Structures are given as C-alpha cells and as structure tokens.
Amino acid sequence: MLNDAEKTMQAAGHDSEHGNSLPADNPSNIITHHDPTSDATGAKINSTSSGSHDSSVTTVSIVHGALNPSSEQFYDPSPVTVKSGSTIRWVNEDLAPHTATSGSPESGPSTHYDTGIIGPGQSADQVMPLSKGVLEYYCTFHPYMKGTINIE
Numbered sequence: 435m436l437n438d439a440e441k442t443m444q445a446a447g448h449d450s451e452h453g454n455s456l457p458a459d460n461p462s463n464i465i466t467h468h469d470p471t472s473d474a475t476g477a478k479i480n481s482t483s484s485g486s487h488d489s490s491v492t493t494v495s496i497v498h499g500a501l502n503p504s505s506e507q508f509y510d511p512s513p514v515t516v517k518s519g520s521t522i523r524w525v526n527e528d529l530a531p532h533t534a535t536s537g538s539p540e541s542g543p544s545t546h547y548d549t550g551i552i553g554p555g556q557s558a559d560q561v562m563p564l565s566k567g568v569l570e571y572y573c574t575f576h577p578y579m580k581g582t583i584n585i586e
C-alpha cells in the first residue's frame with residue numbers, strides 16, 4: 435500500500451515534469467492551437483449529433499475470404515455482445531454478396547432480423563430485439579457461415 439502510494443507520487447511528479455517541458459516547444463504549440471479550431475467547425479459537430487439518441491451501433495465485419503468454406507472466421511467478431519435494442523452494422527469486406535440472417539441453416543430464418551443481400555463493400559444495419567438472449571444467424575447463400583450475437 436505504501437509502496438503503491440509512493441509510486442503514484444513519483445509518477446505524478448514525472449507527469450508534471452513532462453507537462454512543463456511541452457509548452458516550451460513553440461512550433462508544436464502553434465500547430466495544436468490551429469487544429470482544434472478547424473475540428474470544431476466540421477468533424478466535431480457531426481460526431482456529437484450522431485451520438486444523440488438511440489444510437490449505439492456495433493460493427494461486425496463479414497471478413498475477406500468468408501466465401502471460402504474452410505475459412506477460420508466468417509463474421510468478426512463472433513460471438514459479439516450488444517445491448518438489446520441497439521443496432522448492428524454488418525460490413526461486407528468480402529468479394530461476394532452475403533447476408534446476416536437470424537436463424538440457422540437447419541431450421542431456416544427466424545423472424546428477428548435479416549439484412550438481405552449485402553454486396554461487396556456494402557453494409558447493412560439491423561436493430562436487435564429488445565429481449566435478451568442468444569441469437570444465432572447465418573448467411574442464406576453460404577450456410578456454413580454462422581455467427582452468434584449475445585444480447586444483454
């Protein structure tokens with residue numbers, strides 16, 4: 435405990451030393467002053483408005499090479515854990531069209547969601563159910579492509 439406190443104080447001392455040395459760099463000071471100004475006009479406004487309401491979006495990649503049945507991974511990440519009612523965005527990074535369709539190849543599509551066809555380089559958003567649980571999904575073109583969503 436005492437050791438930890440000592441370390442913390444030492445680290446804090448180092449930080450303030452570092453902080454003191456930074457303002458001495460005049461050229462970089464000018465640059466850092468310039469950048470936030472241009473950010474505030476454009477990019478920052480956009481990110482604020484997209485984070486407004488219902489908004490959490492989790493991206494899942496359909497990996498490059500997913501068309502290959504012996505691929506080690508088709509959807510990445512899988513399983514993925516998201517909040518109920520949030521949105522998942524599947525991004526197709528493969529060269530073939532795919533889907534993310536809730537259900538399984540054995541029992542067929544369930545009613546929860548279906549991206550439909552996502553072309554190469556395209557993406558599709560689906561809102562997850564409000565109920566918690568595990569949702570399996572697959573690609574209707576390539577039934578060996580399976581993914582799992584944990585909704586919590």
Ligand SMILES: [Cu+2]
Nearest residue numbers: 532573575576
């Ligand atoms: Cu597919």
